Amino acid sequence: MGAVRNYRKTLAIGAGVTMAAAIVVGVFALSPSGPATAETGSFLRDGKAGFIVTRIAYALGPDASESGACTDGMSKDVSQIFALTPEGQQRPGEDEGVYSKRLEDGGERISASADGKNYCMHPELAPPDTHFRTLDSLSVRADGIDIDGIDSRGRPGTPRHLADFAGKNGAKGVDNQFFRAVGCSRSFQSDGQSNSFEIGMYSGSWGVVLSLDDVDDLENDDDVEVGIYANADPIQLSPTREALEYATYAMDQDENFRATTRGRIRGGVLTTDPVDIRLRSDVNALTLERPLRDARIQATLSKDGVLKGYLAGYAPVEQLYDYQFAFRNAKDVSGKPAPLGRIIHSSNGAARVLGYTCQGVYQALHRLADAHPDPRTGKFTAISTQYAFEARPAFVVDVDTKSVNEKLVRND
């Protein structure tokens, strides 16, 4: 119990009296050396509930092969682009292995400016990537929700590339420009690798926990408090790698990764007010931050405590480019700036393997940005981005938690 530092009111526990309240207000306050009170019961206890996000992925839409929306084909990586040049053609009698190596070298050459500046690190220096494809069709239905309450589709003055999507089941005004940006990239198709970033979550690198407080009625409640936090503990899994329900997780102690907002439950659907949030992420042992502005949850809460729906908001374009594509601001596990070599290799390698160019995606994100205009230039700086998620009952506590292998990890 020495590790117990504090418990937030939003903590999710206990029927009758929450663990938090019991420890802080009750037993712990009256008898500092005595044992804590342990409660059991359903996932909603004394109006509070906690959740661990067990599934999360970008909310996108149907694959290009299904929708036929990428009429000009899919985006290309640097080797594919080089292969289209006269120099990139296979020479008569050229061995496949030699040709393949030449394509890689050629791709690498066009990945940097004449003075050697890598375009993944400096995408603003690159010429337009005419081979990057975005999903400009208006007929495709996208996953997600209407974030801004406006259906811009068909609205006079709305450029085609900024038009809202129609959603599934008749939903209108779905703001999901990120889908528009990556919908014609092969790695963002359902069998692609770019939308499997939760692998890191299942290996314990990062996670998300949620809390509900002030809940009087799981079906209809006009005012509830909702917490969205980065998880400071690794997710607990079954032998078959399914997330366990009712495990205990500590919320991140960094205030930047903790957010609370108000919300309401109507017909079992939780909808929250917008709040800026920041989650953690990682790629190749590069530690990253995943911010989302004006984030809100719209999710169905089942009787057994499964929360399923969307986490939607606006991702700042420059930061989205960094946490998803270029990793320029990545840190190592000790919190220091990660080695530049690893960053460059990771970002260029990802672009090559996943089928896009850094500059192509950077240019597309800026072109399709739809929120938070720069007060000086008027240009949008953020792009609507949505995550589909599922969360299950958990106990969210506010303690400073450490791995038993902490020293090992940090080489102390």
Add this chain to the structure above:
Amino acid sequence: MTRFLALPSRTRLAEALSSRRRQVAAALLGLGALALIALSLGSGEPDPVGGPTVLRRLTETQYRATIADVFAPDIPVNARFEKPVRYEGLVAIGTGTSGMSPFAMEQYDTAAQGIAAAVLSAKRRKDFLPCLPANAKAFHEECAREFLSDVGLMLFRRPLSATEVSRYVGLARRTQEQLGNFYTGLELSLYTMLVSPEFLFRIEQAKPGADDGTGELDAYSKAARLSYFLTNSTPDRELLRAAGEGELDSRWGLSRQVDRLMASDRFEGAVEAFFADMLQFDRFDELSKDPAIYPAFNSDVIADAQEQTLRTIVNHLVTEDADYRDLFTTRETFLTRPLGVIYRTPVPTRGDWEHVVFANDANRAGIQSHVSFLALHSHPGRSSPTLRGYAVRQVFLCQHVPDPPANVDFSAVEENAHQKNSTARDRLVMHSTEPSCAGCHKVMDPLGLTMEQYDGVGTFRTRENGAFIDTSGSLDGTDFNTTAGLAQALRNHPETPRCVAERMFKAAVGRDITWGERAYLDWLDEQFADDGYRVPELMRRIALSRNFFAVSGGDDARGKPQVVTGRTSEPGDKS
């Protein structure tokens, strides 16, 4: 806590007093001696009857603790010990009834080689040898004799005879002559000791008995029985010294050693070992659960569940010196995060234990509501009112329930296991309607059905297959409909304290009781009640009682105990 008055030295008194006063003093001394005798006899302890001496194999925990205590905790014991045999509900008795398989001997051989190599290694030998001859190519008789005599004393729990010392020294010498290394010779002799029956078994020796045939253990056998009872490990040097100087034959000397051992850190280990045995935790080695049904039940939970209950017991019985019966109602316990998933309760501390008290309405009262009990006495894919009811009867009340008939048909139960709106009570209705089943199940099922509010790993629930669980049950005339009611009934059952007292004595002497010891157990039970059902005090009374070291004459002494309970069956496949 019993205290004995220390008498002043007779010599010093005599010097100080005049002859007239000497008469008074003599009278006083006489009175004092009478008072002492009265104190001893006034305890009301029935005359010792005793049973046979026992040859008991060290359990795995005893073996490991012994090596750690004789040498050092970091000396490796690299072996997989075979499954222990449980007899009369205790491995502690089984160790005196089972043989030794070739596999066990192989493992002892492997362990002995590793221990001897580690102790005599160039890095560690300075910690254990009384001398370190620089010339390892020569044999150093005095050094070898000193080391082997001393280590023999500690391993065999008695001094080695001159013949034995000569034999081990001779072996070391011959090895040195053939292999050219003094330390290799010592290593082989040490290895030989470690695979000797004198080490692997506690071989009790009795002193000649009185006219009625009742005798008692010799001093070193007393020391071993006392030490393994109160510390679950080998006698230390002080205890062996006391045995050698005859102190264990006097009430005062014995009391001093008992106090010392019970005050040591190792006492808690002895309490843990006894209850781990009584609760049959060795069966966790074979326990498996269907991961599809119970995804949270993993190796961490298995280890932590056992430790949770043992921590709870030690905290309740030793640290708090509380009433044993309250173990069945206490809500105070210790949890880890893996356990928190099963109990569905938050555990803020990561990677460590959290001291908690379950809330009044948390449906967790007593160790019978712990995962360690509920999961162990369930099937791999579902709970079992019968197994749980049987376990409560057998483990906590020392009651015997016969095995099921050989031709029992389990299919009717299995077929309906997961039917909609079906609870165990519905499925087990035949237990009360079929005459061949009802006889036994009526004493098991009513208990277990109340525990149906816990699933197969111990998670609380109110429904099974969508239907509300009817929790009404009874225990020997006490009805209840909550797990708290069951806890209270178990706590107040007259057999609950009697069972642990009887088991404690059996574990201490390593055998079932004899007919003649029934009166002693009745007395022990009364003393336990008078002591407020404090288990440490119970252990002290056993250790200080004359019955503890008593050895019967006649057939009993030759190893044929008269079994009075006839409880030979072990948990079988009861559904």
